[in-house]
Amino acid sequence: MTEPRVRVFVFVDLSEVEGGAADAFLQNSLTQNAALLAQRRGCLEYETFQSLTEPRHLHVTELWESVAAYDEHWAAQQAEFAERKGLPPRIEGIRVSFEFYQQQLMQYTGEHWVSVDDSRRSNSIWWP
Incomplete structure (x- = not known):
């Protein structure tokens, strides 16, 4: 089985x-990121969506080919912002x-949806 995305x-x-900082963040998020x-x-995949009803709300979705790929990305970000413990500059508010x-x-058991891989099955969440 291949590693899950x-x-x-x-x-x-x-x-x-504050207005100027929010506008700069929005512009950067919608173009450069x-x-x-x-x-x-x-x-x-990497997509940024700006709410039509709440323009200062963003929803970003990312899809990584594997946990290892995401971990590599996270390590690169940690190195890029090492002086800030891996976090980009913080904006007040x-x-x-x-x-x-x-x-x-997933597979349907007749009662619930469960992971095909036993090691990834949740004991606390059952999808009807």
Whole structure:
């Protein structure tokens, strides 16, 4: 079985960031970030969406070919921002959250959806 892909969802709320800093962050997110990440090995998709109803809310999705590819990307970011413990410069008031998902093959047991790979089955989440 091939290593599962990794999907990353990033939610960015700039509603409490001062105007100029928020505008600069939005512009950078909507233009430069995609070009930079597209050059990283293993990055299959990178998209930034700006909310139509809340323009200071962004939703970023990334798809990596494997956990190893994402780890390599993370290590490169850690090196790039080593003086800040791997984190890009912080903007006062910004709120960011992440969710990580691994793609996996599922099968229906007649009652629930479960991973085909026993080692990846959840004992706490059952998909009806």
